[in-house]
Amino acid sequence: MMQKRIAIFGSTGSIGTQALEVIAANPSLFSAEVLTAQSNDDLLIKQALQFNPNIVVIGDETRYQKVKDALAKTDIKVFAGEKALEEVAAMDCYDLMLAGIVGFAGLKPTLQAVEQGKAVALANKETLVVAGDIVMQKAIEKRVPIIPVDSEHSAIFQCLVGENLNPIDKIILTASGGPFLGKKPNFLVNVKRDHALQHPNWSMGAKITIDSATLMNKGLEMIEAKWLFNLKPDQVQVLVHPQSIIHSMVQFEDGSIKAQMGLPDMKLPIQYALAFPQRLANQFPRYDFRRPNTLNFEEPDIKTFRNLALATEALHKGGNLPCVLNAANEIAVFAFLRNRVGFLDMTDVIERTMEKVAFIGQPTLEEYFESDAEAREFAATLIHL
Ligand code: NDP
Numbered sequence: 001m002m003q004k005r006i007a008i009f010g011s012t013g014s015i016g017t018q019a020l021e022v023i024a025a026n027p028s029l030f031s032a033e034v035l036t037a038q039s040n041d042d043l044l045i046k047q048a049l050q051f052n053p054n055i056v057v058i059g060d061e062t063r064y065q066k067v068k069d070a071l072a073k074t075d076i077k078v079f080a081g082e083k084a085l086e087e088v089a090a091m092d093c094y095d096l097m098l099a100g101i102v103g104f105a106g107l108k109p110t111l112q113a114v115e116q117g118k119a120v121a122l123a124n125k126e127t128l129v130v131a132g133d134i135v136m137q138k139a140i141e142k143r144v145p146i147i148p149v150d151s152e153h154s155a156i157f158q159c160l161v162g163e164n165l166n167p168i169d170k171i172i173l174t175a176s177g178g179p180f181l182g183k184k185p186n187f188l189v190n191v192k193r194d195h196a197l198q199h200p201n202w203s204m205g206a207k208i209t210i211d212s213a214t215l216m217n218k219g220l221e222m223i224e225a226k227w228l229f230n231l232k233p234d235q236v237q238v239l240v241h242p243q244s245i246i247h248s249m250v251q252f253e254d255g256s257i258k259a260q261m262g263l264p265d266m267k268l269p270i271q272y273a274l275a276f277p278q279r280l281a282n283q284f285p286r287y288d289f290r291r292p293n294t295l296n297f298e299e300p301d302i303k304t305f306r307n308l309a310l311a312t313e314a315l316h317k318g319g320n321l322p323c324v325l326n327a328a329n330e331i332a333v334f335a336f337l338r339n340r341v342g343f344l345d346m347t348d349v350i351e352r353t354m355e356k357v358a359f360i361g362q363p364t365l366e367e368y369f370e371s372d373a374e375a376r377e378f379a380a381t382l383i384h385l
């Protein structure tokens, strides 16, 4: 395999730092050519000095000079600001983008990478939730592979290798259930930020950890799966599996079910996406079926975790509704992380925003941006941000 030049967008995050571990462990296969952060300048500088990329981008322009000064003795080019992310995504210095920015902010650079015909390893699920039709259409047009990093979608992708065009009957997305599995609204109403940030199986960035606690993460993943695998909404099923050993399953037309399994460790789907179609040897801990262990499965409690019901509604109705759901959710989670709203209030903010913003059946990219902005503005008024 020739050395692949990787651009890590969001290199200072949970996905980004784990991707750099994978690159560091396989220096003959991968080089880190682009690193980007929003505000964590110290870590970005440290990563740049270690990996010697071609380019770094710091989103927050007030931190540009600090990064520039710290890297003055190197050849590394330093850029700053939101626009620079898109400009760098359009450059020729890399082969594959790891899209590891969190939230709507990841959409434009990722779309730019696809536009330029770059392969994309996609962690940023919000990109597909917001504008999945446009992104996937563009990927087909440009013959760009979009390789999922999200563990469930990586599992499905892995189950589909070798199946050629065998039709899928349905996919089963597994969910850990998060830290509040089995809890009821009378408990959830008092949940605070620090408790919600403790996920039982995965260590992740703050936003996705809250999304996992509310089950919004699984809702976003249903929409992500629809676009990645070209499915009808009814073909996407969610099943709670608290041990997170089966990462998801595919049922084919003959009733046969394939599952992909392993210990919950994001480095595995990250490595798979970077090295695809190869599998690389590694030292990650392994699941041992000989150890006493039980795998459990149950239906999600959508009466309690209503975010999953709202996301299912958005999945079925389509149009700009997933974009609106996502924007309202980003505002609600941001407010919850600052102790401005309660755990259950997040759902009310999302529901009211979905009712408020006008429905558009087939939005243009511009209309997606407008729906996102309108939803954010309205959601913020509900919270008095
Ligand atoms: P983190 O919050 O840990 O990291 C986010 C990264 O994006 C950081 O590098 C951050 O920079 C940067 N960033 C944040 N805001 C902006 C912005 N407005 N503009 C540009 N860059 C920005 O998130 P995760 O790594 O947990 O998640 C990243 C994506 O991957 C999300 O979409 C998530 O849903 C998805 N994902 C994550 C998984 C995980 O295990 N963590 C699993 C599956 C999917 P800075 O550090 O400077 O703030």
Ligand code: MG
Pocket (backbone or CB within 6 Å): 150, 151, 152, 221
């Ligand atoms: Mg996931």
